[in-house]
Amino acid sequence: MLLDAAGAPLHAVELERPRPAPGQVLLRVRICGVCRTDVHVADSELPRPKLPLVLGHQIVGETEDGRRLGVPWLGWTCGECRYCTSGRENLCDRARFTGYDLDGGYAEWAVADERYCLPLPDDLDDLEAAPLLCAGLIGYRSLRAAGDPGRLGLYGFGAAAHIVAQVALAEGRRVFAVTRAHDADAQAFARSLGAEWAGGGRPPEELDAAIIFAPAGELVPAALAAVAKGGTVVCAGIHMSDIPSFPYELLWGERVLRSVANLTRRDGEEFLALAPRIPVRTQVEPFPLDRANEALAKLRAGDVRGALAVVP
Ligand SMILES: [Zn+2]
Ligand SMILES: [Zn+2]
Helix, strand or coil: CEECCCCCCCECCCCCCCCCCCCEEEEEEEEEEECHHHHHHHCCCCCCCCCCEECCCCEEEEECCCCEEEECCEEECCCCCCCHHHCCHHHCCCCEEECCCECCCCCCEEEEEHHHCEECCCCCCHHHHHHHHCHHHHHHHHHHHCCCCCEEEEECCCHHHHHHHHHHHHCCCEEEEECCCCCHHHHHHHHHCCCCEEECCCCCCCEEEEEECCCCCCHHHHHHHHEEEEEEEEECCCCCCCCCCCCHHHCCCCCEEEECCCCCHHHHHHHHHHHHHCCCCCCEEEEEHHHHHHHHHHHHCCCCCCEEEEEC
């Protein structure tokens, strides 16, 4: 399913099977998770994707010799810049991203640099594993960036939040889910996963940290107002609408506002080792590959419980 121009729907085309370059593996795509970032790319909210482009950066694929590998967003880094050499390869200036700079997994076949592929634990089936590769990983990195919060607020309860809530609860944290005020479905979903409160507006007590998954800038001052002194607000999305100005008082008291960008391979290894131990259970709705546009439309409308994936 090819994106020819930003803003245009994907369309089915017959491409030649990609040939792996040295260091790459050829993967038969078993399933590919659908991420909000795919919507941002398709809707041209992110600058300069490769075009034409095969979207998709949560690939569960199988190598020719039968190994099951996950392909995440981080597809290649230079290995020599100041970021790469200091454990921050996620910030590499020359990084290439799967389904953005490199063709991704909305396809029957994909190639990927083997050094950036993640071996998948056997106890997760393909459908369960797919959303771990971005939603899960970004949620995990965001939770680590949030410090050690006893009371954690999750703003936007989609694919990432439904995974990180399980990790946070297993670590003994209390989870508060902030959704759109009238989204009773998302609130019920959050409660069913163990959130002790779910609703619109401000949680009933102070938070120690908040993670914002929804791409809405107005949530930044709202979350800062909800966290206690010394608390951290983490913006986890790759795209967000402009943040409205707010009084310094909201940041005062050693509150920290930060973003989380992409992932490192180390995040991937740590999280994929942790997920089966919790165990994280993902809720994923599969779409046939040729109906990828419907999956994107569903995500765009915010009409999703858990995560989505496409299956060739
Ligand atoms: Zn680099
Ligand atoms: Zn993603």
